[in-house]
Amino acid sequence: GESVGLHLPTLSVQEGDNSIINCAYSNSASDYFIWYKQESGKGPQFIIDIRSNMDKRQGQRVTVLLNKTVKHLSLQIAATQPGDSAVYFCAERPGGYQKVTFGIGTKLQVIP
Amino acid sequence: GAGVSQSPRYKVAKRGQDVALRCDPISGHVSLFWYQQALGQGPEFLTYFQNEAQLDKSGLPSDRFFAERPEGSVSTLKIQRTQQEDSAVYLCASSLGRAVNTEAFFGQGTRLTVV
Numbered sequence: 001g002e003s004v005g006l007h008l009p010t011l012s013v014q015e016g017d018n019s020i021i022n023c024a025y026s027n028s029a030s031d032y033f034i035w036y037k038q039e040s041g042k043g044p045q046f047i048i049d050i051r052s053n054m055d056k057r058q059g060q061r062v063t064v065l066l067n068k069t070v071k072h073l074s075l076q077i078a079a080t081q082p083g084d085s086a087v088y089f090c091a092e093r094p095g096g097y098q099k100v101t102f103g104i105g106t107k108l109q110v111i112p
Numbered sequence: 113g114a115g116v117s118q119s120p121r122y123k124v125a126k127r128g129q130d131v132a133l134r135c136d137p138i139s140g141h142v143s144l145f146w147y148q149q150a151l152g153q154g155p156e157f158l159t160y161f162q163n164e165a166q167l168d169k170s171g172l173p174s175d176r177f178f179a180e181r182p183e184g185s186v187s188t189l190k191i192q193r194t195q196q197e198d199s200a201v202y203l204c205a206s207s208l209g210r211a212v213n214t215e216a217f218f219g220q221g222t223r224l225t226v227v
Contacts, residue, residue: 103154
């Protein structure tokens, strides 16, 4: 079947553990950031977003942290489940633009 | 259905053929985006529509790529004289509003293989 995970960095975690996926972004003008989850054969699915005037935002089982000083984003998934297995992309939008730039994805493998 | 629908799901084209890829966005969504995703890579922006107006086409790789959304709903991405490097998944996304932080919903994509 199709795979979006070829040659991507891979993170393997035990079911029930917490996962942390990191991302470095490039554009200091970006003021809006998004994490997407992409399962094989599907389009990206929105997980959580954060604006540049925040440094942390929490959702259901997920937390995004933003460090603008070093241009770094992270996605924390609590109590990782097999259904969380997918490729995760961070994305950024420069202020005033609709265009979203995706980063290099990370493949998350959950070990049952 | 309630989601973004793309057709065909798979397309095989001989090099040099023209192809047309269709996107049906979520009803009422103002913004529509096309992305190209090569195998093992992240999606790359191609073009953006707000209603029927194409406001950004900076990501279209060559003049062989053309997109339209004549009535502000369905959009078509056309690729003329396809080449092997055009092989990729073409993703369409739509969002309700114009605001930067409006969530975009993606379709499943059309996988184009040029042989």
